[in-house]
Amino acid sequence: MNWKCDIQNIEPDIKVSLTRVGVTNLKKLVRIKRNGKRPIILLSTFEVSVNLPSTQKGIHMSRHPEVIEEIIDEAIKMECYETETICEEIVKRLFKKHDYATEAEVLMVSELMLKEKSPVSKKYSQEIHKIIAGARGTKKGDEISITKIVGAEVVGITACPCAQNLIKELSIKNLKEEGFSDEDINKILKSVVFATHNQRGIGKVILEIPEGYNVKIEDIIDIIKKSMSSEIYGLLKRDDEAYVVIKSHGNPKFVEDCVREMAKHIVKEFSYLPDDTKVFIRQVNLESIHRHDAFAEKNTTLKELKKEIL
Template identity: 55%
Template sequence: MGLICFPDTQDNIPSIPVHLTRVGVTGVKKLLKIERDEKRPIILLPTFNAFVDLPSTQRGIHMSRNPEAISEVLEEVVENTAVEVESLCAEIVNSLLKKHKYAKRAEVSMTSDFMFMKRSPVTKHKTQEMTKIMADAIGYRDGDDVVIRKMIGAEVVGMTVCPCAQESVKESSKQDLLEFLDEETAQKVLETVSFASHNQRGKGMIMIEVPQDHSIRGEDLIRIIEDSMSSSVCELLKRPDENAIVVQAHENPMFVEDCVRNMVHKIVSEFSHLPDDTMVTVRQINEESIHRHNAYAENVATMGELKYEIEGINEQ
């Protein structure tokens, strides 16, 4: 008995002929092992979202082709020791446009937990730190060619200290000190002691376009984000480590806006060689400790726009 030939109802004309911007699948989880020369392999459990656009003349996409494209590309790259996650997404985009001839545009995003090793600040205990890496790729048809833009990003947790509250505590402490100390001695105390403030768990994020013939390491983005807050945090801390982080954070208070501007400045310093039309997104969310709301700041700009602003600051 031969195989039954089932009809492709997706190819029917829809009763309401409206073009759809993004149709596809979300939450596709895969195991990805990236081999590296003379280093331990990187094991990721990424989650993929994959979409194409749908013309008004077609009722539905062939949905199974999206997870199929993800699986096929992953199988092809597992032996490639130089694979980059953003290039992986770009390959999936290319595969989607081959499988969906009717689509003019395809988009793939990927997020994954990423573990890196660090040492605590004083006792130097080794600790595993978890963060997130992200990658996006968007492709569209340009005649017979396919143009793809890809991005890589990271999200890292850190610590911030509110400068405003700290200044208020410092001023009230000064008034208390002046009740039994002279002005000069009180000022010396103020310059020596770290003053209390409320803290936030900060989440910094960078998403940066990777132009053709360029590469950006996710580890570099992680470092930039960590260095842009009041202090980095660590999973394993002994008492001397805790003291060091708390003191460092309170000596380096920052608003949510400061964190974004710090990241922008470091990005321009390290990646100024990228083309001026390179897109950069920087975001910081601070989870407040004395409010029920969170603080948010973001900057979306091209590298050329960021360089213009930073160079203007440097010339002043």
């Protein structure tokens, strides 16, 4: 009697198909080569999955890490390689390894270190941003269509417009009680920065684009950074600190404002992308004077976003 049996291939007791089955929290060191520049080293966390028909018990779980290892080894040898392209190649190989699958998905989250200058002193510091890459594939017969996923998550600062307006109104009232004229009050209002409470803001943008189109991750990072009250920095001298405080208080934003600002920049920057490009925008503000946090989201297509903005 042959006791060897591929358990994954037998029919399950409960014949229910599964949308996604795979491995998550798989960490790998990825080296991305670039033309004329030093390679980028990323510590990346992968989530890899395929769908599973109701007639099959399991997916051969060990094959997922095997595919990732193969693709990463190839990426190291190539001169140029984008993170979302790595995910795209993994998806194609998943279909080869799992011939029963009609859907496959890869998500890769990494920390990207960029060298950035402080606003006044121009001191360099290493700034870390979370970047998101991925690919989603569907297979019909022998044809495979793939959607690429590219995005980023960036930390900045926001200043509350509501509290600032309250402080401004209170200051005007106090100045009037002290006998200042309307002309002097107007001069004072133009010369001072009014206090408000701040939040650490976390902005996220994720785009899902078809094959044949590319998006620079640096452009997404830039959009998120300039959509808050101010950028933040790892290294700030005194003049830099004053600059950030003045800039953020002179550019107060609600959490809703940040999402709308990102939406406007996305339409302007990525107008070349197809209308069916999926757009996900999220802003979370970590409140300083409240026990809760605030968030806002926009989940749409580029076509719908253009209709609202243009």
